[in-house]
Amino acid sequence: MTVEVLRLGHRPARDQRLTSHVALTARAFGADRVHVSGGEDSGPIETVESIVERFGGEFTAEREPSPKKLVKDWNGDVVHLTMYGLPVQDVVEEDGLTHSEADDVLVAVGSRKVHGWIYDEASYNVAVTSQPHSEVAALAVFLHMYFDGSELDLEHPGGEIEVVPSGQGKKTREPE
């Protein structure tokens, strides 16, 4: 089973940081891949690649020139995160949209303006509160609920360094 994230409408001049944060949040919270659609820009993809090299895991990032096709051809559930959707807590509980019960999942998040087609093509339009906030926050909360917290213990083998959890200061080590 795979969990992938589609970043819609990336704007190279404005969204560098936010799109990188979408990708890094996807990785840290247990997704396998991010697809970046919108303006052509290798920046966020290079950021992800350097983090994976340093901190490990098998997360991948790629540019997506045809997001509509990706969504239409997706063999599983498509979850579009939007403040106008159904409450995440209801969808997870009532529809069984969890890691243990669901098929492959593609989670779509927007940037400033989201085109109407994604609302129609999504299997679920899901809200993390009905208030406007951020794609990064919405993605983190959705994945946390989808994985039922198990993503917090995820390991990312194969990196150059790993963090040694510590109550004081910053400790890292080279993995054995």
Ligand code: SAM
């Ligand atoms: N005005 C935009 C719209 O029409 O949806 C909202 C843009 S918001 C800055 C960027 C993205 O954050 C949205 O496309 C959505 O994916 C996500 N987002 C923001 N608030 C959300 C919420 N309450 N629930 C779920 N996703 C949210």
